[in-house]
Amino acid sequence: MICLKFGVYLMTEQGDILQKLKKPLSIERKINYNNSSVIGGFDSYILNWLNKLTKVVDDDQIMNVVNKLNSLFEDYSEVRIPIRKKKLAESRELFTRLATLIEDNETNKEELPQLWQESIRYIKGVGKKRAGQLAHLGVQTVRDMLFYFPRDYRDWSTNCQIRELTPGNQVTVEGKVINIEEIRPRQGLTITKIVIGDGTGSLTGVWFNQPYIKNNFNRGIPVAFSGKVKKEYGELQMSNPNYELINNNDNLYVGRVLPIYSTTQGLSQNMLRKIVKSLIDEYLDEFPEFLETELREKYNLLGIKEALKMIHFPDKIEDVEEARKRLVFDELFILQLGMALRRIDLITEEDGIVHNSGDGIINNYLTDLPFELTSAQAKVWAEIKEDMESKKEMNRLIQGDVGSGKTVIATLALLKAVSSGYQGAMMAPTEILAEQHYLSLKESLSRYGVEVGLLVGSLTAKEKEAVLDELETGNLDIVIGTHALIQEGINFDNLGLVITDEQHRFGVRQRATFKEKGENPDVLVMTATPIPRTLALTLYGDLELSVIDELPPGRKPVVTEWRTKKAYSKIFSFIRQELEAGRQAYVVCPLVEESEKLDVSSAVEMSDKLINDIFPGFNVGLLHGQLKADEKEEVMGKFRDQEINILVATTVIEVGVNVPNSTLMLIVDAERFGLAQLHQLRGRVGRGQHQSYCILIADPSTETGEERMKIMTQSTDGFVIAEEDLKLRGPGEFFGTRQHGLPDLEIANLLRDSHILEIARKEAFNLVDIDPNFIKPENKLLKDLIEIKFGDNFDLIDVS
Numbered sequence: 142m143i144c145l146k147f148g149v150y151l152m153t154e155q156g157d158i159l160q161k162l163k164k165p166l167s168i169e170r171k172i173n174y175n176n177s178s179v180i181g182g183f184d185s186y187i188l189n190w191l192n193k194l195t196k197v198v199d200d201d202q203i204m205n206v207v208n209k210l211n212s213l214f215e216d217y218s219e220v221r222i223p224i225r226k227k228k229l230a231e232s233r234e235l236f237t238r239l240a241t242l243i244e245d246n247e248t249n250k251e252e253l254p255q256l257w258q259e260s261i262r263y264i265k266g267v268g269k270k271r272a273g274q275l276a277h278l279g280v281q282t283v284r285d286m287l288f289y290f291p292r293d294y295r296d297w298s299t300n301c302q303i304r305e306l307t308p309g310n311q312v313t314v315e316g317k318v319i320n321i322e323e324i325r326p327r328q329g330l331t332i333t334k335i336v337i338g339d340g341t342g343s344l345t346g347v348w349f350n351q352p353y354i355k356n357n358f359n360r361g362i363p364v365a366f367s368g369k370v371k372k373e374y375g376e377l378q379m380s381n382p383n384y385e386l387i388n389n390n391d392n393l394y395v396g397r398v399l400p401i402y403s404t405t406q407g408l409s410q411n412m413l414r415k416i417v418k419s420l421i422d423e424y425l426d427e428f429p430e431f432l433e434t435e436l437r438e439k440y441n442l443l444g445i446k447e448a449l450k451m452i453h454f455p456d457k458i459e460d461v462e463e464a465r466k467r468l469v470f471d472e473l474f475i476l477q478l479g480m481a482l483r484r485i486d487l488i489t490e491e492d493g494i495v496h497n498s499g500d501g502i503i504n505n506y507l508t509d510l511p512f513e514l515t516s517a518q519a520k521v522w523a524e525i526k527e528d529m530e531s532k533k534e535m536n537r538l539i540q541g542d543v544g545s546g547k548t549v550i551a552t553l554a555l556l557k558a559v560s561s562g563y564q565g566a567m568m569a570p571t572e573i574l575a576e577q578h579y580l581s582l583k584e585s586l587s588r589y590g591v592e593v594g595l596l597v598g599s600l601t602a603k604e605k606e607a608v609l610d611e612l613e614t615g616n617l618d619i620v621i622g623t624h625a626l627i628q629e630g631i632n633f634d635n636l637g638l639v640i641t642d643e644q645h646r647f648g649v650r651q652r653a654t655f656k657e658k659g660e661n662p663d664v665l666v667m668t669a670t671p672i673p674r675t676l677a678l679t680l681y682g683d684l685e686l687s688v689i690d691e692l693p694p695g696r697k698p699v700v701t702e703w704r705t706k707k708a709y710s711k712i713f714s715f716i717r718q719e720l721e722a723g724r725q726a727y728v729v730c731p732l733v734e735e736s737e738k739l740d741v742s743s744a745v746e747m748s749d750k751l752i753n754d755i756f757p758g759f760n761v762g763l764l765h766g767q768l769k770a771d772e773k774e775e776v777m778g779k780f781r782d783q784e785i786n787i788l789v790a791t792t793v794i795e796v797g798v799n800v801p802n803s804t805l806m807l808i809v810d811a812e813r814f815g816l817a818q819l820h821q822l823r824g825r826v827g828r829g830q831h832q833s834y835c836i837l838i839a840d841p842s843t844e845t846g847e848e849r850m851k852i853m854t855q856s857t858d859g860f861v862i863a864e865e866d867l868k869l870r871g872p873g874e875f876f877g878t879r880q881h882g883l884p885d886l887e888i889a890n891l892l893r894d895s896h897i898l899e900i901a902r903k904e905a906f907n908l909v910d911i912d913p914n915f916i917k918p919e920n921k922l923l924k925d926l927i928e929i930k931f932g933d934n935f936d937l938i939d940v941s
């Protein structure tokens with residue numbers, strides 16, 4: 142990692158330096174130097190920051206700052222941001238702001254208490270060995286420990302005397318161990334009985350086949366049992382009660398709600414509790430409040446100290462919710478502050494391209510379309526058009542369910558760029574998809590004299606060179622490609638719009654690199670995976686959101702059925718009917734070749750079987766990721782041209798493939814796919830006017846598995862499916878991969894806390910708007926917290 146410092150220069154139009162400024166510490170940010178593309182983002186960040194400055198001061202004050210800065214930063218990396226003389230006024234404002242920053246830096250440097258980052262090892266009662274165990278839990282610092290939240294609680298606060306016990310009640314009882322007994326009434330059964338007494342009577346805790354339990358007790362020691370009371374053979378009992386040993390030295394465990402932590406070998410609940418308790422007692426006072434009082438009052442949020450204390454050791458169980466609310470807010474607020482800052486990186490208010498063509502070609506294109514835009518499409522197009530025509534840079538995400546017609550919108554945006562004299566580029570996640578977009582755009586746009594090119598990894602060197610040439614000279618208006626588009630050495634003449642059709646396959650980083658191929662081009666990101674709003678705000682929080690929430694008219698919902706493997710022969714005869722009626726079918730299998738470990742059908746084997754045994758009279762094609770690009774292209778071409786009737790494929794066809802004549806999607810071993818993925822696959826059919834079918838073959842072994850299959854048969858709404866999937870599997874697994882780019886959340890739950898997320902987002906964006914550099918004293922700590930939270934990855938919360 143390196144630290145970049147930025148030089149700011151006041152220059153004449155000829156480039157002579159009038160004054161130099163070196164930026165102060167607070168603007169330094171760590172970046173991964175391998176990723177030089179980020180630097181552009183930094184430039185725009187600074188520029189935007191300059192734009193936000195407002196105060197004007199006199200020359201003396203400016204020189205004062207310059208001198209101070211110069212002495213502070215003797216050497217720095219050469220990233221120059223020239224400020225032209227005609228922007229003198231702004232430059233002066235900048236100087237003023239720098240003056241404030243320097244003052245602030247000098248006076249307030251140590252505000253975030255060091256203990257946040259202090260190693261847990263040196264805390265009383267921890268030491269080397271325990272620090273090692275804590276590290277397994279991800280706890281390394283004092284801050285980590287205090288933010289290591291209980292996974293549950295046990296309420297020991299409502300104690301009862303034994304005399305008052307009534308069978309059936311759920312209670313806590315304290316007493317001393319008066320007897321320890323083990324009986325083996327028969328082979329294979331051990332009963333352990335621990336009897337406690339409190340002076341008003343006795344109660345027996347009973348455990349079956351857990352002989353080691355007795356080792357935890359000694360006669361005479363004080364303990365507490367919690368559980369359901371019953372009466373057996375005239376004796377008051379609790380089966381398998383929760384128990385706590387009451388340590389008289391500290392009063393920690395008596396009569397209160399106790400936290401239960403996830404723990405690791407060698408580290409008992411009590412040790413963890415003690416460590417946390419001692420941190421709370423001894424250190425918590427030093428924790429500064431980092432949320433403005435006004436904000437806390439507005440949303441009724443506890444103070445940070447109180448919240449931390451109450452999340453670990455609540456006075457009563459109801460308090461946990463209050464504490465949680467504050468901590469969830471913090472977590473989401475800081476996350477959204479990160480998003481808001483990233484958005485500043487992306488948006489430079491003055492420098493966006495104004496795509497101000499007349500709408501001639503666009504109107505012609507719309508008239509020539511064989512259909513009308515749906516009202517959702519029209520609404521989204523209006524939003525994009527407004528963005529593109531304004532001088533504000535566009536950073537927009539289009540979300541639309543499969544088949545909702547995003548490609549038409551992308552085409553309109555490309556036409557808008559081209560007719561305004563710019564080039565447009567679209568990056569697709571796979572070659573198949575790039576090729577498909579290329580073919581359809583070429584076909585539909587050539588009549589307007591628009592030149593479309595394709596740039597993918599599999600082009601020959603010569604072909605590639607030709608495309609590069611044409612891009613650089615401006616002969617090509619539009620280029621469609623894969624990530625080959627963002628390689629070095631690819632230069633555009635005048636790039637005005639970049640579109641990524643991303644499907645979570647590109648990350649923030651690639652998006653940034655793509656964008657840097659032009660000078661502040663407008664950015665459009667498309668995704669067909671329906672993402673619940675909460676996730677969208679977390680993953681794409683830096684983009685404006687447009688949703689195409691309507692399918693083109695006349696679409697018949699895809700009829701979805703779930704069958705087990707036993708039904709194969711019936712299914713095949715159904716497929717035959719469809720093929721005979723002139724339709725086409727997909728058969729999707731999870732793996733390319735039979736794996737010894739996993740009992741899953743392979744695409745290769747399936748295609749052999751279909752060719753030889755089941756559908757000898759039809760043409761069966763095979764498509765998987767291990768084919769060479771031109772082979773894939775050939776197969777897809779034949780399928781599009783209806784030379785192939787059945788396409789056996791792996792998930793390479795998951796994204797965006799559009800062959801409206803295919804009406805049947807058979808998914809083998811469907812339980813192995815994520816719901817969002819199944820929905821994508823199903824979206825390959827139902828794209829034309831014929832009734833389409835999706836058959837899921839699955840023998841799920843768990844209830845959740847069955848539940849997931851049922852959801853697929855019950856709903857064709859991608860958003861409903863996504864919400865359900867999220868509920869069943871949690872955001873971590875939502876995309877069927879860990880590489881989803883979601884930061885690990887310590888306490889917030891994206892489903893449960895969606896309301897807080899919305900509030901946190903609103904407030905975070907508000908704050909960054911008013912105080913983008915966190916200059917206000919009450920906001921200062923937040924900046925440090927963002928860095929602690931996201932560390933070096935802050936700029937790169939990555940989806941790749």
Ligand SMILES: Nc1ncnc2c1ncn2[C@@H]1O[C@H](COP(=O)(O)OP(=O)(O)OP(=O)(O)O)[C@@H](O)[C@H]1O
Nearest residue numbers: 512513514515543544545546547548549669693797
């Ligand atoms: N307004 C409309 N009316 C009728 N048909 C439409 C309309 N918009 C798009 N279509 C057609 O619907 C099909 C799907 O459109 P398109 O490929 O743009 O969808 P998509 O949202 O990109 O889908 P996916 O996410 O699955 O790739 C195409 O055949 C397209 O021509």
